[in-house]
Amino acid sequence: MGASLRSTPIPDRHRGRACCDGERALAAGEATGRAKRKRAKIAAPLPLDTWADEPLVQEVRSGSEAHFNVLYDRYFQRIYSFVYLRVRNHADAEEITQETFSVVFRSAGGYSGRSTPLAWIYGIAKNTVFNHLRRNRLHGLRVEQAGPDPLVSDSATWGCNPEEHLAMGRYARAIEDRLNSVSDWQAEAFVMRHVDNLTIQEISERTDRSGDAIRSALYRVKRLLLEAGDFERASGAL
Amino acid sequence: MGETASEFTMDELHEFLNGDLLPSSASPHFKEQLRDEMWDLVQECYGDAKDED
Numbered sequence: 001m002g003a004s005l006r007s008t009p010i011p012d013r014h015r016g017r018a019c020c021d022g023e024r025a026l027a028a029g030e031a032t033g034r035a036k037r038k039r040a041k042i043a044a045p046l047p048l049d050t051w052a053d054e055p056l057v058q059e060v061r062s063g064s065e066a067h068f069n070v071l072y073d074r075y076f077q078r079i080y081s082f083v084y085l086r087v088r089n090h091a092d093a094e095e096i097t098q099e100t101f102s103v104v105f106r107s108a109g110g111y112s113g114r115s116t117p118l119a120w121i122y123g124i125a126k127n128t129v130f131n132h133l134r135r136n137r138l139h140g141l142r143v144e145q146a147g148p149d150p151l152v153s154d155s156a157t158w159g160c161n162p163e164e165h166l167a168m169g170r171y172a173r174a175i176e177d178r179l180n181s182v183s184d185w186q187a188e189a190f191v192m193r194h195v196d197n198l199t200i201q202e203i204s205e206r207t208d209r210s211g212d213a214i215r216s217a218l219y220r221v222k223r224l225l226l227e228a229g230d231f232e233r234a235s236g237a238l
Numbered sequence: 239m240g241e242t243a244s245e246f247t248m249d250e251l252h253e254f255l256n257g258d259l260l261p262s263s264a265s266p267h268f269k270e271q272l273r274d275e276m277w278d279l280v281q282e283c284y285g286d287a288k289d290e291d
Contacts, residue, residue, distance in 0.1 A: 060280060060284070061284050063280065063281065063284045063285050065277060065280075068276075068277060068280050069273070069277075072273055072276060076264070076269055076272075077257050077258060077260070077262055077264070078254055078255065078257035078258060080257070080262075080263070080264045081256075081257030081260045081263070082253070082257055084263060084264075090263070090264070090265070093264070094264070094265070094268050094272075097264070097272065098272055098275070101272065101276050102276070102279065105276055105279050105283065106279065106283060108280075108283075108284075109283065109284065118254070118255070119246060119251065122246060122250070122251060122254045123246065125254070126246075126250075216275065219275055220271075220275065223271065223275075
């Protein structure tokens with residue numbers, strides 16, 4: 001545009017108008033800058049833990065880990081407390097909490113927003129607890145471990161020296177300890193899948209559990225067994 | 239799963255929310271283990287949605 005308004009000499013006959021025009025131009029520039037700063041301040045994102053549930057669910061469906069973590073943390077204690085008050089033992093509470101979250105996250109894609117996420121998730125937790133208590137009433141028995149302890153070995157059978165036998169015994173006990181932290185049906189489901197080669201559908205029919213619950217159980221047992229192996233390798237047993 | 243809020247009473251939902259006020263009785267190890275498991279599940283179900291962005 002040429003020389004700046006401040007440096008260009010202003011003829012006396014135009015001084016009043018030029019001053020006003022110049023001042024207006026300067027004021028307009030300052031206003032533009034203020035507007036830009038204000039827009040920048042308004043556009044600053046809110047902390048995720050202040051977000052409402054519904055946009056969090058939408059972002060989880062988009063595969064956002066940050067939003068997933070906020071939603072998970074927000075609902076974990078609610079679900080676990082609700083479940084524990086009804087089953088009164090941590091093993092069952094963990095199993096039901098796991099099953100509830102599995103259903104929540106698997107079905108998040110179909111969440112339509114007809115009700116709030118709070119009511120939707122509460123409904124899933126309530127139904128999962130109800131189904132668990134109903135199964136316990138119908139069956140009413142714990143499955144006993146069948147036959148002699150398959151984890152007990154002798155060196156003649158394994159063909160290993162005493163040191164190896166001792167290490168394998170520790171490994172076997174590590175596995176057994178971890179399997180004690182899962183419920184009987186979960187351990188059975190693992191055997192049905194990986195020893196009897198049953199499908200998820202077949203296991204679901206036999207155990208009267210949902211496919212989601214079966215998949216979660218298999219994942220959990222697999223992780224526990226892998227952890228047992230990691231622990232024994234770290235301790236030099238393997 | 240039903241989404242209708244009218245299926246539940248406000249007392250039930252309040253009880254559910256009150257879980258936030260109770261001391262946590264869950265094992266921290268279980269909580270983090272389940273977090274990893276559920277994140278794997280979310281990636282399995284919706285990971286393609288993120289890749290398409």
